[in-house]
Amino acid sequence: MDNTYYNPADLKKFGNISELQPEMGRKFFDYYGEVFKEGALTEREKALIALAVSHAVQCPYCIDAYTSDCLEKGADENQMMEAVHVAAAIKGGAALVHGVQMMNKIKDLTM
């Protein structure tokens, strides 16, 4: 895996980021753990949100981790793909809504 920035084996070393800054690392992982606990949302719903966000931020580690997590939490393939479509719709929508800005500028610049 020398010729790529991403190595799947690095995922399980995520915790090592605390080595260079233990206090912030600890605070981050405590917070992370707290976020994914069952609350007003179920663990399964949170896993699906995380899966959608993983696609939006295009993080291969996160996609790997939250695909497994969604399966483990009992989400089905349809729910998972719908979550990815939600991410895609927001990403696409975010690009397209800027079309209004473009249209405003066109208006400013043209007769």
Added chain:
Amino acid sequence: MPIPVKSLKAQHHPFANPAFQLEVLQHAGTEEGDFPLFGAKLQEHKLYPLQPTGTSILQVNVGKMCNQTCRHCHVDAGPDRKEIMTRDTMQLCLNALAKSPQLSTVDLTGGAPEMNPDFRWFVEELSAMGRQVIVRCNLTIILANPKYHDLPEFFKEHRVQVVSSLPYFSASRTDAQRGDGVFEKSIKALQMLNQVGYGQEGSDLELNLVYNPSGAFLPASQKSLEAEFKRRLKSGYDIVFNSLFCITNLPVSRYLDYLVESGNYSSYMEKLVTAFNPVAAANVMCRNTISVGWDGGLYDCDFNQMLELKVQPGTPQHIRDFDLTQLDQRQIMLNQHCYGCTAGAGSSCGGSTT
């Protein structure tokens, strides 16, 4: 991956050999080295040697014959397996039970236990002895042949607790594990069980479902999945049931073959080892269960049975010599597959153990 219709044994597959399975299990590890031995792990938590806490369940495997060949089956059961318990061996089980009143529950498994020609006689005898009978029914057997259509009524008559596998509330994931068309037939069978009163509110006829992951991942929290199963089965098919048991797949027989074949073996074992939970280890089912094989051999659990790891040498090895006082003093036989029962929330034939 299509499901082979033949058992590993009929295919002369290397994983049909328990010694070869144990060889593979003992050499599991990552780049950093082999996984710690399960016994050593227990020792770290002062649980070694592992001993019974008081046996109350006799689990009887009445044979490897089955109408299905599920992808994950640790028994390597299927239509081509002919090893089934004789009525004589069943009688030896009844004799053992007669002298062991502590064994309040008899858990019948297989294969498809109903395919054993002496199954009904055995259930009738057990029921007459006043023991709680559990049958691990694969559901599709009820529809496999007209002679099985009245099984729900028969179960009802003997107040049998029915425990049935339904790995998911969708056809795609269920059929991928258990075979084409299994989901549809399972739904029909569940509706038949509901019709005679199983799983209904206020009824004493207990219907429990078993969830086990259709792939190389661990099960979710039992409570959360049970709520989801109840919601989806009720809204989609008007099916009700009592409890959902979440069971972790153990790396034995066909599931071990699946793990190796799909390239998931090391990472799955790593998941099990990393998720070791000492509380689950203290509650493993082998501490309150003894397993009997189709030929009368005695084992600590159904998984050890399939790996041909009999109970500790020096204690009764066969049901004809059954002596619960002696067996309750035994040390439980351990191996690397045992990590499957101690991962996360723990796993047993009755679901999570924590």
